[in-house]
Amino acid sequence: MLLSAGAATAQEVRDAYALRHGDKLQISVWREEALNREVKVLPDGSIGFPLVGRIVVSGLSTGDVERRIVDGLKAYIPDAVVSVVVTATEGNSVYVIGKVLKPGQIALSGPDTSVLQVLSQAGGLDRFANGDAIVVMRKSPQAGGSQTLRVRYNELLRGQALESNVLMRPGDTVVVP
Secondary structure: OOHHHHHHHHHHHOOOOOOOOOOEEEEEEOHHHHHEEEEEOOOOOOOEEHHHHHHEEOOHHHHHHHHHHHHHOOOOOOOOOEEEEEEEOOOOEEEEEEEEOOOOEOOOOOOOHHHHHHHHHOOOOOOOOOOOHHEEEEEEHHHHHEEEEEEEEEHHHHOOHHOOOOOOOOEEEEOOO
16 A cells, blocks of 8 residues: 555656746745745746745746745744645647637647647638648757657548647647648
8 A cells, every 4th residue: 555655656746747937826935924925937947036036946846846945944934834836837838820710829738738639729720721731849959959740630630640649848839831
């Protein structure tokens, strides 16, 4: 029983939401009303917090941020109890441009959101779109700065080329010519 509880905890750690720029956080310090505030993760991935200063939070979980704030407050509030809650995941989005009915920014609904789901949220392709020329542009340090992934939309609709139904990552851009 103890082993399965440890495995569940390890899985939760792996699945913890990683903060991104644009996310909004509600930070509360128990019994310290003056320190309770909502903050937005800045484009450089940091937040500012009173008595602690600037903290880089991009890529961290809320638990990690809580620990960093507690550590930063130790000199002023030795037994601080900090709570960090994500109130908006504006940094967890992709962009759709081109010949769709509703181009723009789309919030990802989860880690397994596919390009077909994103195109659906964008209202689908308009009648002049070229479904065979859709690409996903992704920033990728390993691929020399960026990567272009081809989406075979018309084949996907026929249940073929399923490998081209790319799982989206925050910051991706779907181009529909």
